[in-house]
Amino acid sequence: MNRLIIASIFIFVFGLIFTRTYSQESILEKKISLQTSNETTEAILYQIEKTFNVSFSYNSDILQGVFPVPIKVNSKPLGKVLTSILGKDFYFKSTGKYIIILRKLSKNDIPKNQQSCTVTGNINDIRTGLPIPLATIYDMGSMQSVLSDSSGNFSLTLEPKTRYLGLRCSKTEYCDSVIIYKPSEKRSVAFSLKMTEVPVKRISSRQPVKITHTDTITFRMIKTFVSDEMLINSRNVWIPDRRPAQLSLLPNIGTNLRMNGSIVNHFSINLLGGYSAGVSGFEAGGIVNINKYDVNGIQLCCLVNLSEKDVNGFQASGLLNRTGNNVNGIQISCMGNIGADTVRGVQMAGLINVCKKSLRGLQFSFGVNISRGAETGTQLAGMINYAPRPHFQFGLINIADTSDGAPMGLINIIKHGYYSFSIAADELQNTYLLFNMGTPKLYSIIGISGRATDHYESWGINYGLGTHFKSTRRLGLNIEMLSSIINSTGRFDSTTMSRVSLSARLSLRMGKYIYLSAGPSYNALIAGAASSINNKYIEAVLPKNREHFAPRNTRFDFWPGWYGSLNFKF
Structure with a gap:
């Protein structure tokens, strides 16, 4: 354990020296x-x-x-x-x-009793003369910084390594100011900042004004890890140049000090957690990676990745990826990927994927996929898919407003989709009560069936898929595959049989919401060969022209048949 601590300290100190040098x-x-x-x-x-x-x-x-x-x-x-x-x-x-x-200063240039200096001064508005509080003053060489107080005053203690210091003052909505300061002069520094001129846009009376709001969940998560001073510095200061590397122990302890939120790094390692303006290369973290702007490249974290803007590349986490804007690439998380506006690529999660706007790619989750935009590509889920207008959905439950594609699921709930109730019959079961839901391109079928004639009673549970082709205003074609579990003893045991049927039926419109359909089918029945109950039932019910195979303890029966139904569309 002690060796691990010493190694961590060594890596941290080495990274500090490396980055500064x-x-x-x-x-x-x-x-x-x-x-x-x-x-x-x-x-x-x-x-x-x-x-x-x-x-x-x-x-x-x-x-x-x-x-x-x-x-x-x-x-x-x-x-x-x-x-x-x-x-x-x-x-x-x-x-x-x-x-x-x-x-640079040599060791002989600095008196032994003066290894550090304190720079004091004040900041005011150049037009009004009023003090400017919460402005960031930092040494451009060492990245040491301080905030001005409510009276605009500041005091910054430094260890000068050059004969002159480059002091920069930045504040939101003001132009930056840089002063070359000589530490030996010990004079007070005065910054006078000029407000930036932002042109006022004329808004048409017919044009609705978009009111934006802060993502409170992301903000609270960031506030948990990042100090107020770092957040203020990140708002005040923007350093457009990229730095090759940085190393952080925590968001407040790193090689970029309290200015990390203003710097984009090419290579970033956060032992526990880190906060930066962005990544343009590679970033890895232990607990949390937080980026104010874009992630361009690869970002890995054992727990959480937080990006307030875009992710362009590859992002993976053990718990959560939360993105403020768009994702262009791949997101992988053991728990969830949430918060993205538009996804152009792939989201893969163990529990949930959320896309606020368009999904132009794939969502894969063992739990839930949600896409709220008007355009949605492919969703694959172990439980629930939701999208207003998806191209393809595969899951236990698929929910959509409309669908141009083919949802495949046990339950397909399409608000403006295809729904019908069918009363059907064939040679095996003389009554089917089936509910169809989905789209005309692909709908799911669930229901029950039974046989109550010839002293051979049975009942079944049915699930299937179907598609509807509309030829004319009155004629159409339905192709369906129906799978049934049939029981003739009243209990599920070794006598339970499985049947699969493929049918193609002409559909004739009889009224505004009523259709009559009939056509041929081809069927396969699988049952236990050792059961006398099954053998007796099959011999009595199935047609004589069937094909029969009975390898070992399982029998297979195949036969052509018929299927007819009365459909009520709503």
Whole structure:
């Protein structure tokens, strides 16, 4: 047990070092070609800005004593090119198209009694001058952050690793602001933020206004694992660049600190749980993976995956996958996949699959499948399928409003489907009471039957499938396969017989809701050969032109017959 704890701590610390050391962002990976001769450092940086649409932020003091040598590079990452120009003493941090240039501190630059510094300041609205509470201030290098208080003040303690710090301030509905701060100055920092201008859309008086609501279940689940500060940071800050890796013990304890909800990672490991802006690659977790935006790639968790936006790829969990928007790919869960709007792919669950809108693919569950959209593909369930308009359903109970396809189940409940009650007879049972439900393409048949003549009484339980072809307004064709369990002794024992019948009948419309149908059938009967009761019943009831086989203790009888019915459609 102690070894396991030590190993977990080692992995966590190693991941912390790895991520901090090798984390580069996408703009620094942008490949460029550049040739310089004897230009100054500022001139080279200006040339890169104009040519490759980037913007540098730095204090000119850090470039003193830097004399770049002429270089010629072809298709190399921008980060490596900058290192070639400025040297290994510089540290680069990017956000979007902006690159902050910082110079690293050596151990001799920091007094022994000053290993950390505290940055204080305030944040206000540039137009009104009022303080801005709950704004996020963070160091772009270390990702250490703090929120402003109700008066707009903040205090952030850091361990500087560069001569200047890149401090970024972000707040929902405001434009971001970045300040280059020198720790040795110990001055107060003031951020003045400008509100973003959002154009007001004109709404037509005839156009209904869509009112959105928060998914309270997902929100409560997220609140259980994620601190309020992380949730506020994730709303305030969006870092568009991807990070190669992150490691978390819990959502609040990880290599991205309390800024994890603003960062999309390529490779993410959450030992117990983690919270991030999204995944673009691979993510694995022990208890819970929470993503504010999209999951692009593979996401695995022993218990729960929560994604507030899309899932594009493969998602698997031991308990639950809950998705806020669309699923494009495959979802697998031992318990349930719920919450998705549109599914383009496959949902597989042990208990339940839920799709709020369109299902353009397959739902498979041992329990229940639910699709509420106007378009539904294929549903396979051990118990219940529900969809307003499915193409195909297979389950114990199928429920739909209308169906363009063929539902296969013991009970098919189609609101605008095909329903009829039949009184039928054939040479084996002279009375059938059957209920048909489904669609004309495929309907299920359930009912009872009996024989009360010739002193050979019997009764049966029947289930089957049928299809109806409409030829003209009055004529049609019904093809049905009916399976029956027949008992001639009043109890289920070794004398119970099984019969399968396939019939094709012409259907004649006699009235608005009444149809008369009749036609040939072909039948098979399976019974115990050692039962004298069965043998006596079969010899007396079945036609003489049957084919008979009796290998060992089971007898098989095959014969052509007839089938007629009076149907009441409703």
